[in-house]
Amino acid sequence: MKKIQIETSINGETVEFLCEPQQTLLEVLRDELGRTGTKEGCGSGDCGACSVLMDGRLVCACLILGVETAGHEITTIEGIASEDGLHPIQQKFLDHAALQCGICTPGFVIATKALLDKHPDPDEETIRYWLAGNLCRCTGYDKIIRAVQDAARTLAHPA
Amino acid sequence: MSAFAYMAPTSVEEALAALKKVQSAGGRAQVMAGGTDLIVQMRAVDKAPRTIVDLKGVKETRRVDIGATETFIGATLPSAELNEDPRLLKLFPGLLEAADLIGSTQIQGRASIGGNLCNASPAGDTIPALIANGAVCVIANASGGRELAVEDFMIGVQKNALQPGEFLVGIKLKNPARRTADAYLRFIPRTEMDIAVAGCGVALTLDAGGVCTHARVSIGAVAPRVLLVPAAGAALIGTRVDDAALAAAGAACTAAASPISDRRGTAEYRRKIIAVLCRRAGAIARDRALGAAGA
Numbered sequence: 001m002k003k004i005q006i007e008t009s010i011n012g013e014t015v016e017f018l019c020e021p022q023q024t025l026l027e028v029l030r031d032e033l034g035r036t037g038t039k040e041g042c043g044s045g046d047c048g049a050c051s052v053l054m055d056g057r058l059v060c061a062c063l064i065l066g067v068e069t070a071g072h073e074i075t076t077i078e079g080i081a082s083e084d085g086l087h088p089i090q091q092k093f094l095d096h097a098a099l100q101c102g103i104c105t106p107g108f109v110i111a112t113k114a115l116l117d118k119h120p121d122p123d124e125e126t127i128r129y130w131l132a133g134n135l136c137r138c139t140g141y142d143k144i145i146r147a148v149q150d151a152a153r154t155l156a157h158p159a
Numbered sequence: 160m161s162a163f164a165y166m167a168p169t170s171v172e173e174a175l176a177a178l179k180k181v182q183s184a185g186g187r188a189q190v191m192a193g194g195t196d197l198i199v200q201m202r203a204v205d206k207a208p209r210t211i212v213d214l215k216g217v218k219e220t221r222r223v224d225i226g227a228t229e230t231f232i233g234a235t236l237p238s239a240e241l242n243e244d245p246r247l248l249k250l251f252p253g254l255l256e257a258a259d260l261i262g263s264t265q266i267q268g269r270a271s272i273g274g275n276l277c278n279a280s281p282a283g284d285t286i287p288a289l290i291a292n293g294a295v296c297v298i299a300n301a302s303g304g305r306e307l308a309v310e311d312f313m314i315g316v317q318k319n320a321l322q323p324g325e326f327l328v329g330i331k332l333k334n335p336a337r338r339t340a341d342a343y344l345r346f347i348p349r350t351e352m353d354i355a356v357a358g359c360g361v362a363l364t365l366d367a368g369g370v371c372t373h374a375r376v377s378i379g380a381v382a383p384r385v386l387l388v389p390a391a392g393a394a395l396i397g398t399r400v401d402d403a404a405l406a407a408a409g410a411a412c413t414a415a416a417s418p419i420s421d422r423r424g425t426a427e428y429r430r431k432i433i434a435v436l437c438r439r440a441g442a443i444a445r446d447r448a449l450g451a452a453g454a
Contacts, residue, residue, distance in 0.1 A: 004165065019166035021211065024198070044199045048265055057239060059268040062196050067165045067211060111264065112231020132351040 008069040010035070011079025019066035026050045028066035029076060037077035039103050041135070048134035051107035051114075052076050058114035060133075077106035080113060088158075089113060089151045098147035100138030108134050112148050120156055124149070163189075163201075164210040171328060174217050178324050179301070181210045188212055190326045192195040192220070192235040193269035195262065196278050212326075219299075219328050220273065223247065226334075231297070233329045234273025239264070248249060248336060252447065253341030253360060253440075257288035260345060263352055263387045273327050279313045282380040286313060287360035288343040290377035290387050294332045300325040310377070310387040336373075339364040340447030342425070344440040345379070345385035346432050348423070355380040356424040359412065359436035361444045363395060369449065371395045376408060381429045388415045391437060408441055409434030 010033070026043075026098060031034045033097075041049030043062045050061040053075035057096050061118040080087045089112050092098070101106040108131065115122060115130045122130070127148050128141075166181075168174040181188035187209040191197050214220050220235040225246055232241065233328050238258035241247055254272075261270055261284050275285045276296070291307045296307045301324055309330070312320050321327065335341075345358035359380035376391035379400050391411035398404035418429035 022163050022201075043202065045195055045262070045266055048263065054268070057237075057268040058264050059196075060265045063195050063266075063269060065165065065194070065198070065211070067167070068194070068215070068435055070167075114264070129351060130264050133265045 004067055006067060008071065009033070011075055012073075018068070021065065021067050023028040023066045024062050025052070025064040025066050025069055026061035028069075031045065032066075035076055035078055037106050039106055041103065041107075046063065046133075047104070047107075048111060048131075048133070049104050049107045051110040051130060053110060053114060056114075056117070058111055075110070075113075077110060082107060087113070088154045089116070089148075092147040092151040093144070096143050096147035096150060098139060098143040099136075102133060104136045104138075108136070108144060111119045112151065115148070116152055116155055121152060122148075163208050165213065166210060167213045167216045167218045169218065171217060171219050174212060174326060175299060175301055176216060177210075177212045178326065178399070181212070182323055186210050188323075190214055192271040192274035192277070192279070193237055195266050195270040196274060214273075214326060217328075228334055230332045230334055231329050232272060232332070234277075235271045236273075237267060237269050237271055237442055239267040242267070242274055251288075251292060251332065251341055251443065253343040253362065254285065254288040254292060254294075254332075257284040257343040257345075257358075257360065260284045261341075272330060276309065276312065276330070277318050277319050277321070277327055279315070279319045279384075281316055281383060282355040282358070282383060283313075283385065284343070284379070287358050287377035288341065288377040289330060289332075289360075290385060291343070291360035291362040291375045292332050292341055293362070293375060294330050297328045297331055298325050299328045304328075306331070306436075310385075313384050316383050316406070335362075335407040336364055338366070338374070338448045338452075340444045342440040342443035342447065344436045344443070346436060354423065357381050357416075357418075357429050357433045357436055359433060359440045361437065361440040362402065363441070363444050363448060365445070365448045367401070369399050369408075371398055371400050371404075371445075373409075374400075374441075376412065376441070378412050378416060378433050378437070381412075381418040381433050383417075386415055388412050390415065395441060400441060402438075405438040405441045406421045406434075409437040410454055412437040413425065 041047035340363035345355040347353035363374040374392040374395040394407035
């Protein structure tokens with residue numbers, strides 16, 4: 001199958017790549033562009049490990065074709081930290097030990113970013129429903145919820 | 160996934176031309192909206208090569224038009240976007256609740272009402288809500304298009320009424336009259352991220368005295384198709400939608416159901432729970448209609 005040339009924006013940078021029509025955005029990110037921060041879990045939209053933002057909206061990269069991203073803006077985990085250091089969400093996940101094996105963590109960080117962009121002061125129920133599409137086999141979720149609550153407080157009242 | 164081709168038309172005309180082109184070449188055209196079901200199916204179930212015709216660039220499928228008497232919802236708009244529209248939330252709270260129940264936040268960022276309808280799963284959550292609202296499918300084809308009531312669109316398990324060369328542009332709904340409201344409830348064994356064991360949509364209109372003058376009830380996941388249950392609607396009309404009327408409507412739903420037993424629930428359980436869902440959804444729609452009386 002002939003490869004198609006796609007131009008998109010990834011983490012604010014214009015990126016051109018060639019992909020086959022059946023390649024998912026997840027495959028393009030990891031295999032064509034070498035951006036392996038986005039993880040593959042289930043590959044069927046159930047686990048959220050491959051969460052990215054597309055035009056600011058939370059989506060699964062495994063359920064989007066690379067060709068569908070033409071002209072859109074993608075944000076991956078590599079675009080979350082700044083040159084000054086970790087994003088407060090990332091720092092709070094570390095502070096609260098809200099990760100163990102780490103495979104789900106990039107997806108949780110991205111999903112939390114989307115949550116706090118939309119709901120800066122979410123209650124626990126809102127957090128749990130919003131993150132229901134992100135599965136974690138290690139933490140039991142409680143530490144993740146605490147990290148998200150703390151990140152929300154920090155973002156609302158930067159030190 | 161096996162190799163396939165991809166086309167991204169930007170108008171209804173281009174999309175129709177794309178479908179025709181693929182079909183005249185002897186290929187298999189596959190219309191795509193959000194892709195949240197389709198991509199999973201293509202990876203795991205039906206891997207046959209095909210040409211994807213992605214409708215998300217077709218501007219007619221991305222519109223919400225709220226007119227004086229009716230509302231059009233484009234087929235490919237993701238449910239997350241619909242649920243951010245305060246006008247739609249006010250007009251069709253039950254339909255928006257149904258869309259909001261499907262999948263995770265990530266899935267809702269892509270999944271559309273049009274896709275949910277075209278997939279034609281008996282457990283598709285938006286379908287009973289659409290049928291209760293009397294929604295009509297706006298279908299594009301080479302002969303100027305056609306319209307079809309949603310209850311006639313789903314013709315079997317994962318089968319819809321679209322003919323080759325046709326696609327769903329969007330859904331048309333009559334704007335609710337005064338003291339009209341809808342509701343949708345489903346049962347799942349947990350609180351989030353599951354497929355309906357049974358689901359029920361109700362839309363009804365009350366007169367100034369609180370008597371029901373119009374009602375439509377639709378049930379999902381309890382038959383090979385999502386069904387309109389005219390007897391359930393009739394049981395509410397002429398009543399104040401009190402407990403006795405709701406019980407009669409629920410019994411009509413049980414009578415109309417022909418469920419299967421599977422790992423989500425037995426047929427017997429589904430027949431019972433569909434009556435409960437009908438009673439509760441009917442009460443919510445009634446209370447909403449009463450609450451909207453002054454609006």
